[in-house]
Amino acid sequence: xxxxxxxxxxxxxxxxxxxxxxxxxxxxxxxxxxxxxxxxxxxxxxxxxxxxxxxxxxxxxxxxxxxxxxxxxxxxxxxxxxxxxxxxxxxxxxxxxxxxxxxxxxxxxxxxxxxxxxxxxxxxxxxxxxxxxxxxxxxxxxxxxxxxxxxxxxxxxxxxxxxxxxxxxxxxxxxxxxxxxxxxxxxxxxxxxxxxx
Amino acid sequence: xxxxxxxxxxxxxxxxxxxxxxxxxxxxxxxxxxxxxxxxxxxxxxxxxxxxxxxxxxxxxxxxxxxx
Numbered sequence: 001x002x003x004x005x006x007x008x009x010x011x012x013x014x015x016x017x018x019x020x021x022x023x024x025x026x027x028x029x030x031x032x033x034x035x036x037x038x039x040x041x042x043x044x045x046x047x048x049x050x051x052x053x054x055x056x057x058x059x060x061x062x063x064x065x066x067x068x069x070x071x072x073x074x075x076x077x078x079x080x081x082x083x084x085x086x087x088x089x090x091x092x093x094x095x096x097x098x099x100x101x102x103x104x105x106x107x108x109x110x111x112x113x114x115x116x117x118x119x120x121x122x123x124x125x126x127x128x129x130x131x132x133x134x135x136x137x138x139x140x141x142x143x144x145x146x147x148x149x150x151x152x153x154x155x156x157x158x159x160x161x162x163x164x165x166x167x168x169x170x171x172x173x174x175x176x177x178x179x180x181x182x183x184x185x186x187x188x189x190x191x192x193x194x195x196x197x
Numbered sequence: 198x199x200x201x202x203x204x205x206x207x208x209x210x211x212x213x214x215x216x217x218x219x220x221x222x223x224x225x226x227x228x229x230x231x232x233x234x235x236x237x238x239x240x241x242x243x244x245x246x247x248x249x250x251x252x253x254x255x256x257x258x259x260x261x262x263x264x265x
Contacts, residue, residue, distance in 0.1 A: 019258055046234070057225050064221060068214035071252045075210055079203040169254075176252045183244045186221075187237040191228035 015166055022170055026177050033181050036133050040188050048193035049119060049126035052106065056190035059102040060182065066095035067179040074172040080162040082155065089152045092175065096145045103134050126196065133185055140178045147171045213251045220244050 073088025104110045107130065109117015121131040151171045154160065160168055224240045227233060249255050 023255075023258060053225070053228075057221070060221060061218070064214065064217050067217075067248065067252055068210060071210045071213070072207060075203075075206045079206065081203060173253050176248050180245045180248050180253075183248065184238075184241050187224060187228065187241050191224065191237055192232075192234050194232075 011164065018166055018170065022173060029177070032136065033184070036129075036136060037184060037188055040129050040133065043125040043129055044193060044196075046193045047196040048189070048191075049130060050195050050197075051119075051130070051190050053190050055102065055106045056186060059099050059106075060186045062095050062099045062102065063179055063182050066092045066099065067176055069095060070172050070175045074168055077155070077160055077165045077168045078162055085160075085168070086152060086155055089148050089155070093145050093148045093152070096141055096148070096175075100138055100141050100145075103138055107134055130189065133189060137178070137181055137185060140181070144171075144175050144178050147174060209251075213247060217244055217247060220247075 069088045069091040073085050073092060076082070076084035076088055105115050107117065107119070109115060109119070119127040119130055121127050148171060151167055154167060220240055220243065224237060227236055227240070
């Protein structure tokens with residue numbers, strides 16, 4: 001076996017372990033988000049807070065769009081298209097930030113001059129659960145954006161190749177995981193149940 | 198890899214995004230007109246499966262060795 005073949009075998013073995021590790025991490029995270037989802041159904045039942053459904057649909061669309069641009073970016077790196085890869089990452093980060101701003105302005109009411117929020121975390125079970133669910137999710141969006149920035153910087157300097165780009169793949173998978181969580185949070189927060197007054 | 202394969206991959210990615218968009222609109226419509234919790238959670242589950250298989254490449258976990 002040549003040195004190059006041995007090195008490649010080591011890399012592919014490491015890659016399999018990395019993938020397995022990342023998915024195990026997702027499973028552990030699923031308990032956290034699953035717990036929040038169960039909390040929502042236990043405390044709210046078939047009611048929901050008066051959240052703006054249009055805002056919910058818009059931020060959801062933005063996040064789904066960011067998943068598309070992230071997949072585009074990862075596919076571009078798989079095919080050695082560095083320019084599309086870098087542009088895709090920037091678009092994903094911008095869409096992620098837009099989602100975050102949408103939640104902070106319209107759900108949390110962090111900027112009353114722009115939009116007066118109607119829920120507070122300590123007000124009642126609705127405020128507590130909305131802030132717990134969106135807060136935990138937002139934390140993951142922030143860490144995803146930081147992850148994207150790191151990958152973008154490495155890619156900008158010529159890092160990664162079409163053959164070896166675990167960093168890009170892991171970043172993309174993490175971002176999609178954040179999207180999957182929102183896929184369940186969106187109906188739970190905005191769509192299911194009748195509005196409580 | 199040639200250009201047509203790359204463009205085909207981009208197209209597949211766009212198609213998945215389109216399906217997700219349609220399902221999200223369907224979700225919104227069902228929530229407003231029917232209020233079916235089961236149906237809404239089924240659509241969410243379906244969307245999640247699409248993302249996990251198409252975007253997160255879960256099948257790579259048990260695929261034969263490859264580079265990346």
